[in-house]
Amino acid sequence: MSKLVFVTGGVCSSLGKGIAAASIGALLEARGWRVSMIKIDPYLNVDAGTMSPYQHGEVFVTDDGAETDLDLGNYSRFTNSPLSRANSITTGQIYQTVISKEREGRYLGRTVQVIPHITDEIKSQILRIAQNDHTDITIVEIGGTVGDIESVPFLEAQRQLILELGRENCLSVHLTLVPMVGGGELKTKPTQHSVKELLELGIQPDILLCRTKIELDESLRRKISNFTNVPFNSVLSAIDVPLSIYEIPVIYHRQGLDLIVLNKLALPVRDADMEAWNRVVDSLYHPQKTITIVMVGKYVELQDTYKSIDEALVHGGIANGFKLDIVKIDAEKLEKEADPESLLGQADGILIPGGFGQRGIEGMVVAARYARTHKIPYLGICLGMQVMVIEYARNVVGLANANSTEFDPSTENPVISLLADQIDVKNYGGTMRLGKSPSEIIRQDSNIYRAYNQNTILERHRHRYEVSNRYRQKLSEWGLVISALTPDHSLVEACEWSDHPWSVGVQFHPEFQSKPLSPHPLFRAFTQAASERQ
Numbered sequence: 001m002s003k004l005v006f007v008t009g010g011v012c013s014s015l016g017k018g019i020a021a022a023s024i025g026a027l028l029e030a031r032g033w034r035v036s037m038i039k040i041d042p043y044l045n046v047d048a049g050t051m052s053p054y055q056h057g058e059v060f061v062t063d064d065g066a067e068t069d070l071d072l073g074n075y076s077r078f079t080n081s082p083l084s085r086a087n088s089i090t091t092g093q094i095y096q097t098v099i100s101k102e103r104e105g106r107y108l109g110r111t112v113q114v115i116p117h118i119t120d121e122i123k124s125q126i127l128r129i130a131q132n133d134h135t136d137i138t139i140v141e142i143g144g145t146v147g148d149i150e151s152v153p154f155l156e157a158q159r160q161l162i163l164e165l166g167r168e169n170c171l172s173v174h175l176t177l178v179p180m181v182g183g184g185e186l187k188t189k190p191t192q193h194s195v196k197e198l199l200e201l202g203i204q205p206d207i208l209l210c211r212t213k214i215e216l217d218e219s220l221r222r223k224i225s226n227f228t229n230v231p232f233n234s235v236l237s238a239i240d241v242p243l244s245i246y247e248i249p250v251i252y253h254r255q256g257l258d259l260i261v262l263n264k265l266a267l268p269v270r271d272a273d274m275e276a277w278n279r280v281v282d283s284l285y286h287p288q289k290t291i292t293i294v295m296v297g298k299y300v301e302l303q304d305t306y307k308s309i310d311e312a313l314v315h316g317g318i319a320n321g322f323k324l325d326i327v328k329i330d331a332e333k334l335e336k337e338a339d340p341e342s343l344l345g346q347a348d349g350i351l352i353p354g355g356f357g358q359r360g361i362e363g364m365v366v367a368a369r370y371a372r373t374h375k376i377p378y379l380g381i382c383l384g385m386q387v388m389v390i391e392y393a394r395n396v397v398g399l400a401n402a403n404s405t406e407f408d409p410s411t412e413n414p415v416i417s418l419l420a421d422q423i424d425v426k427n428y429g430g431t432m433r434l435g436k437s438p439s440e441i442i443r444q445d446s447n448i449y450r451a452y453n454q455n456t457i458l459e460r461h462r463h464r465y466e467v468s469n470r471y472r473q474k475l476s477e478w479g480l481v482i483s484a485l486t487p488d489h490s491l492v493e494a495c496e497w498s499d500h501p502w503s504v505g506v507q508f509h510p511e512f513q514s515k516p517l518s519p520h521p522l523f524r525a526f527t528q529a530a531s532e533r534q
């Protein structure tokens with residue numbers, strides 16, 4: 001049975017609880033411990049699959065095809081925690097399970113209540129992960145802010161687990177805000193109140209991470225310690241980092257956070273190997289050059305919609321020693337622009353990310369054409385690959401109005417379409433190809449092969465439409481290189497333009513597997529190609 005670390009947040013949302021939890025995971029791994037991460041989202045949606053990017057940022061996909069909160073992406077980038085459906089818990093999921101048990105009569109006629117039935121279900125889902133033999137420490141991030149009605153059952157489950165398992169087996173980390181008011185003074189009152197709310201629920205935090213603009217001095221830390229009953233040495237500064245979130249593990253390590261956690265959990269302290277993280281930070285501070293990647297998508301005004309792609313690009317930069325300037329252009333704006341050069345001319349590389357729905361597609365086609373004809377390195381991810389095929393079909397093969405049936409159901413040339421056995425399905429859920437599956441690279445003279453240097457690759461999918469096999473031959477005859485297929489050769493997984501310096505379109509999502517400590521080969525190769533073009 002592993003030990004438990006709970007991470008909660010107070011005062012307000014968006015203080016970076018996910019990154020804090022992930023950084024604790026990274027530090028414990030750097031000391032040789034095996035970590036599992038769990039995200040709890042107090043909303044009633046069963047998963048994030050149906051949530052709009054406007055509401056919730058990117059949907060992160062796990063190996064087993066769960067569509068989860070983007071914090072699982074942070075866990076995946078910072079740690080080696082196994083991540084599957086079981087690592088993402090929502091209120092909706094808990095209630096769904098409890099209500100189905102009730103319908104099956106499994107509560108034997110008892111009144112089913114929030115306490116103990118909902119809390120028992122929460123505890124059992126946490127313990128299912130914590131009892132895994134391959135885990136020493138399970139980190140549970142409770143989403144939302146302490147004080148929210150929705151979080152109460154989860155905090156109650158936390159309190160009960162601490163009581164049942166003992167304080168030496170559980171640790172409570174609370175992330176709060178120490179705001180700076182006019183005149184530059186730091187204020188501790190919101191933190192005092194937030195901890196009071198936790199105490200009212202029966203939880204005494206062991207460690208406080210205080211989000212602040214500048215480092216807290218000793219007197220402020222003493223004051224917070226006195227008011228909150230948290231030992232002075234466990235009141236730490238979570239300073240705003242201007243350059244990169246990847247500095248955070250290093251900053252916490254300097255303050256001794258990993259030692260405090262291990263001591264409180266009564267675990268032996270092994271040497272910390274921070275070499276890899278230090279190298280990442282060093283490369284971010286000393287880039288050899290800056291390259292500009294233009295991303296053409298439809299949710300560009302939102303910060304978190306393409307989170308994993310943004311990060312994977314940064315990782316590509318880290319691998320090559322470049323700083324990445326990521327310029328996001330609204331595909332609809334490009335659609336209306338008479339002179340695409342004015343928006344795309346700055347690009348050393350062009351990337352079209354995944355997406356759903358028709359809006360902005362024509363702008364993406366303009367971008368793909370521009371990249372092809374101006375010989376600019378191009379990475380097309382999922383929708384970005386489909387757009388590449390549509391553009392090629394229209395402008396090179398000469399297939400009038402070629403399109404995906406997703407955007408034009410009656411197109412005369414449906415180069416992207418549903419498979420025959422998907423067409424009658426009324427229900428959208430369950431018709432998507434989700435999760436990890438293998439692809440076979442069939443051309444060794446391709447960019448994708450040179451990037452991976454492997455014949456079989458394993459990547460995650462999240463899409464419904466496919467390149468239509470009716471057009472595969474024709475597209476190839478006209479010079480579109482089909483470079484990877486599913487192992488049974490039934491579906492196209494990747495393509496590229498011949499007679500072009502570097503282009504790769506992939507039907508899967510490589511961004512979900514990239515980490516700062518092991519940048520994904522496609523992002524490494526793409527940023528390298530962009531640098532050569534520059």
Ligand code: GLN
Pocket residue numbers: 353354355356357381382383384386406462463464465466
């Ligand atoms: N909308 C496209 C499909 O469903 C692409 C999906 C994506 O980019 N993730 O196939």
